[in-house]
Amino acid sequence: MNEFDAEVVVVGAGPAGSAIGAYLAQAGHEVIILEKSGFPRDKICGDALTPRAVKEAGYLGMELPESDGWHRNKGLRLIGGGHRLELDWPEIDGTPNYGVTRPRMSMDEAFARHAQRSGARLFEQVRAMSPDIGDDGWIRGVHASGTDHRGRRVGPEAHFRAPI
Structure with a gap:
């Protein structure tokens, strides 16, 4: 090879x-x-991972500590058309209750x-x-x-x- x-x-x-x-x-x-x-x-x-993606990163053996620039979030904030909506991540068994963001x-x-x-x-x-x-x-x-x-x-x- x-x-x-x-x-x-x-x-x-x-x-x-x-x-x-x-x-x-x-x-x-x-x-x-x-x-x-x-x-x-x-x-x-594309600078955010949902809780499901955080779970997959764990399967890969990746650690996502805040000390490395990963920032936890509890949900989404949508702003548009004069409206603002905040949604917490859903509770799903075996999935973290947080997502993470980091500059792409x-x-x-x-x-x-x-x-x-x-x-x-x-x-x-x-x-x-x-x-x-x-x-x-x-x-x-x-x-x-x-x-x-x-x-x-x-x-x-x-x-x-x-x-x-």
Whole structure:
């Protein structure tokens, strides 16, 4: 295997891509995560995790302490059309009664670095250009800026449909 091959190639190191990369690496799979930007990077919106997302972060082994910049909240505040509405998070068994916020610039990096600590290899400033589709129609890897990245898990058992 060369540095650009792995069982799984994940495109995008936002919270979702980094989380799936961490889960798979923790399960013993070889994972590459491709991120078109470098960290830290900023992105508009998406700087909050709901209680369910906080629970998932716990499954990943992520700690979200206030000392690291995570701020707990008890619900949502909606403002629009001259109205203001405050809603507490619902009480759901097994789910924390709080969400967290953190500037997106540092939130994405926290998830990406956790994926790295879990064993995923992160390639920053690598833009995925197109899928590498085999003769059988299955995606075999990713053509990226300057390199090709190949995944060995192909076929119905490994296929995940997502926008490319």
